[in-house]
Amino acid sequence: MGSREEKSAVNTQQSTVESQSFAGQAVATRDAYGAALAELGKRNEKVVVLDADLSGSTKTAKFAKAFPDRFFNMGISEQDMIGTAGGLSLTGKIPFASTFAIFETGRAWEQIRQTICYSSLNVKLVATHSGITVGEDGASHQALEDVALMRVLPQMVVIVPSDGFETKQVIDTVADYEGPVYVRLGRAKVPAVMPADYKFRIGKAYKFNIGRDVNIIANGIMVSAALQARELLSKEGIDAGVINMSTVKPLDTEILLEAAKISKLIVTAEEHSIIGGLGSAVSEFLSENHPISIKRIGTRDTFGGSGKPDELLKLYGLTAEDIVKTVTEFMRK
Amino acid sequence: MATVTQSRDIEFLKKQARTVRIEILKMLAQAGSGHTGGSLSAADIVTALYFYKMRHRPDNPKWPERDRFILSKGHAAPLLYTVLALTGYFDKSLLNTLRKTGSPLQGHPSSKMLHGVEVSTGSLGQGLSIANGMALGLRLDKSPARVYCLLGDGEIQEGQVWEAAMTAGHYVLDNLCAIVDLNSLQIDGRCEDVMKIDPVAEKWKAFNWHIFEIDGHNMEEIVTALDEAEKIKGKPSAILAKTVKGKGVSIFEGKVEYHGLAPTKEELEIALKELGGNGK
Numbered sequence: 001m002g003s004r005e006e007k008s009a010v011n012t013q014q015s016t017v018e019s020q021s022f023a024g025q026a027v028a029t030r031d032a033y034g035a036a037l038a039e040l041g042k043r044n045e046k047v048v049v050l051d052a053d054l055s056g057s058t059k060t061a062k063f064a065k066a067f068p069d070r071f072f073n074m075g076i077s078e079q080d081m082i083g084t085a086g087g088l089s090l091t092g093k094i095p096f097a098s099t100f101a102i103f104e105t106g107r108a109w110e111q112i113r114q115t116i117c118y119s120s121l122n123v124k125l126v127a128t129h130s131g132i133t134v135g136e137d138g139a140s141h142q143a144l145e146d147v148a149l150m151r152v153l154p155q156m157v158v159i160v161p162s163d164g165f166e167t168k169q170v171i172d173t174v175a176d177y178e179g180p181v182y183v184r185l186g187r188a189k190v191p192a193v194m195p196a197d198y199k200f201r202i203g204k205a206y207k208f209n210i211g212r213d214v215n216i217i218a219n220g221i222m223v224s225a226a227l228q229a230r231e232l233l234s235k236e237g238i239d240a241g242v243i244n245m246s247t248v249k250p251l252d253t254e255i256l257l258e259a260a261k262i263s264k265l266i267v268t269a270e271e272h273s274i275i276g277g278l279g280s281a282v283s284e285f286l287s288e289n290h291p292i293s294i295k296r297i298g299t300r301d302t303f304g305g306s307g308k309p310d311e312l313l314k315l316y317g318l319t320a321e322d323i324v325k326t327v328t329e330f331m332r333k
Numbered sequence: 334m335a336t337v338t339q340s341r342d343i344e345f346l347k348k349q350a351r352t353v354r355i356e357i358l359k360m361l362a363q364a365g366s367g368h369t370g371g372s373l374s375a376a377d378i379v380t381a382l383y384f385y386k387m388r389h390r391p392d393n394p395k396w397p398e399r400d401r402f403i404l405s406k407g408h409a410a411p412l413l414y415t416v417l418a419l420t421g422y423f424d425k426s427l428l429n430t431l432r433k434t435g436s437p438l439q440g441h442p443s444s445k446m447l448h449g450v451e452v453s454t455g456s457l458g459q460g461l462s463i464a465n466g467m468a469l470g471l472r473l474d475k476s477p478a479r480v481y482c483l484l485g486d487g488e489i490q491e492g493q494v495w496e497a498a499m500t501a502g503h504y505v506l507d508n509l510c511a512i513v514d515l516n517s518l519q520i521d522g523r524c525e526d527v528m529k530i531d532p533v534a535e536k537w538k539a540f541n542w543h544i545f546e547i548d549g550h551n552m553e554e555i556v557t558a559l560d561e562a563e564k565i566k567g568k569p570s571a572i573l574a575k576t577v578k579g580k581g582v583s584i585f586e587g588k589v590e591y592h593g594l595a596p597t598k599e600e601l602e603i604a605l606k607e608l609g610g611n612g613k
Contacts, residue, residue: 048473072469072504080462080496087466090401090452091474095466111493114456115463119444121452 022164023196029185030128032164034059036171037096037126041067044175048088050074052081052099057187058128060098078103082111082123089122094175100134101127101143101184109149116180117155124174125150126183130160131271132299132316133188133221133309142304143184148276150182151249157181157202158249160270160278162223163192166246169200177202184220186271188309191224194244205252207259211241214327215259215266217282219245222269222297225313228320233327240327248278253285260290265330267295269323271313274298295326337420341385343552349419350380350552351608354581356415356428358604361595364431367440370578370591372412374516374549375483378574379409381555382481383416391421394448400478401451401467405460406485406514407441408593413450414438422449458491460484461511465500468509468569479563480509487519490528495540501569502541510562511542511571514549516578518589537571549574582607 019039022032041047041063048070055061055073064071074081078099085095097104104127105112116123127146134142150158159174159181161167167185174181198206205217208227218226226242233240241263243255260266266286268279279296286292299316313319340346353376361367379402383389387400404413411431418425430436437446441455452463464482471478488494501509513533521527530536537544543565547554555574562570578592579585582604585596596604 048470069473074500075496075503077493077496077500079459079493080465080500083459083462083493083497084466084469084500086452087463087468088470089466090463091467091470091476092397093470093473110456111459111462114454115452115459119453 020168022168024192025164026189026191027164028187028189029161029164029167030059030187032167033126033128033171033185034062036168038062038066040171040175041070044094046092046094047175048072048093048095050081050085050095050097052076052078052103054099057100058098060096078108079111082108083115085123086115086119086121094122094124096124096126098126098128100141101130101146102141105143105146105149105182113153117153120155120179122178122180124181124183126171126185128185129187130184131186131220132304132312132318133186133271134304135188135309135312136306138306139303144273144299144304145276146184147248147270147272147278148280151276151281155180156249157247159202159247160184160219161246162220162244163190163194165192166194166198166200170246173200173202186221190221193223193227200246203247203250203252205247205255206244207255208242208244210259211263212239213263213265213331214238215241215243215263216269216323217243217245217256217259217266217278218269219248219278220271222271222318225318225320225323226269229323229327232320232324236328238327238331245278248281251281251285253289256282256285257290260286260292265293265295265327267297267323267326269297271318272298274300293330295330297323297326337384337389337391339385341556343556346381346384346552346556349384350377353380353412353415353419355605355608356419357411358582358596358601360411360415360428360431362598362601363429364433365595366432367411367595368408368593369585369595370518370588371406371485371514371516372409373580373582373585374576374578375409375412375514376580377550377552378512378514378555379412379416379483381552381559383420385556386559387481388478391449394422398476398478401464401480403451403460403464403480403482404442404454405482406457406488407454410438410440410442413442417449457485457488458493461494461497462500464509464511465497465504465506468501468506469504471508478508482509482511484511484513486513486515486517486524486530486533487527489513489530489533498537498540498542505567506569507566509569510559511569513571513573514576515573516576518578518587518592520592522589534573537573541568542571543568545570545572547572547574549576550580
């Protein structure tokens with residue numbers, strides 16, 4: 001299972017583990033993960049890593065090279081990987097289990113439910129290759145349902161970092177948090193969006209600004225699109241705010257209420273199905289607590305497909321222009 | 334709370350196994366539902382583990398050097414609860430709360446609710462992977478502790494079991510011992526009719542395990558296999574234990590319908606008479 005296109009990366013890893021913050025750097029979140037994990041391994045001997053034959057692609061190969069005794073390649077068997085990670089956590093280890101997002105959350109969903117969440121085990125599920133920006137590999141490898149699958153599980157924390165800088169902090173933070181966590185990462189390089197003084201905290205969204213007309217609640221690669229949309233909207237005289245809701249569960253409801261109370265419209269933006277992900281989480285909360293018009297940007301009850309990431313983002317309506325169009329159409333009504 | 338008395342004395346262990354069966358049947362009858370057949374078929378094996386083989390401290394369930402027991406066939410929860418109670422993890426009176434609302438004795442074991450349960454199980458096929466992870470973690474820590482995992486024979490129809498079997502062989506987990514309760518029956522009928530699992534021994538051998546084939550109701554064979562398994566280095570061990578579902582009570586033995594049925598009051602009386610128990 002899975003693409004082997006980056007397998008050669010295993011042999012070209014740096015032999016030394018360096019400290020990198022990724023502040024201001026355009027980098028794929030999986031690359032930030034690989035570096036953060038290897039660095040974490042140096043600091044914390046309890047950290048162990050499991051992968052299901054995709055370590056070159058998920059970038060856990062960097063940890064594997066530095067700490068071979070604490071790395072377990074489980075072969076192409078995601079269900080067994082999750083159970084094994086659970087067992088390791090029961091001996092006091094802090095397991096990070098990685099593969100592509102659809103195999104991690106889809107193939108092994110029931111193992112995650114029964115073994116990890118029901119026993120509340122201290123396992124970190126860090127999946128890469130989420131969303132359509134997986135690109136050419138196509139629909140079979142593009143998870144558009146993973147946030148929904150993880151968010152529904154009791155005990156689970158769900159985090160979708162927006163850039164490399166945030167990813168590095170997320171990895172450090174979840175290692176210190178006791179309990180199951182799902183971290184959703186991507187394959188493609190993404191622009192740096194978070195300011196250099198940003199500090200990630202679980203359950204705390206980051207407010208770039210609050211808009212009087214509309215507030216865009218985004219995560220992952222869509223934070224960058226939301227920031228671009230804000231600029232385009234301001235040219236049309238629309239005051240837009242942007243919030244990075246990197247933790248989808250638990251949701252930062254305080255910031256949501258603040259944004260909803262001041263504006264006419266809330267837009268959610270995610271590289272995921274509009275069913276069950278960030279858009280659903282925001283809609284569920286606001287419909288019960290502060291009903292307001294909501295528009296959701298995301299894939300619309302469909303599978304992805306092969307192509308270049310940028311072309312796919314256009315095809316599936318996940319660009320700054322799509323956000324702008326959604327907002328201006330609403331404002332005209 | 335009492336601490337456990339352990340012995341390799343066969344007569345002692347047989348007596349304990351009889352008491353375990355009696356308590357299982359009483360708690361199931363009281364609950365009115367639950368899994369009779371598979372609890373009784375594995376009763377001798379699990380008795381041998383808790384009353385002889387495993388290093389464990391009922392007054393300190395999280396003792397780091399304890400041997401671990403994973404009940405992968407989680408529906409045999411009444412058996413696990415009984416040995417935990419009888420070895421002193423909690424008061425025996427708690428057994429009367431099996432399957433009742435709010436009880437820590439859930440229908441299938443929940444580690445968050447009951448001390449002594451290492452991990453929650455119930456969805457079949459997942460325990461051996463967990464046991465592997467524990468064995469890997471203990472080895473990293475250079476711990477002397479061993480891991481025991483009990484599986485059902487119907488359960489090995491789950492694909493994950495074979496993923497895990499491959500992992501244990503690959504990582505040479507000789508601190509791990511799997512025990513398969515070969516009672517030949519599953520809910521829908523005989524394993525042979527529902528989904529053939531034979532040849533079982535050859536399968537485990539092919540996955541690089543050392544195997545022991547024993548009579549799962551012969552206490553001498555059970556303790557000998559457990560002792561020998563500890564000496565096997567360079568391979569994980571699997572004890573393939575031929576058993577009888579519902580073992581110990583004639584009206585339940587080999588009866589597929591008692592997979593998931595609890596004894597009625599009348600059946601309990603017959604069972605207690607046969608087991609020579611007066612309910613104490």
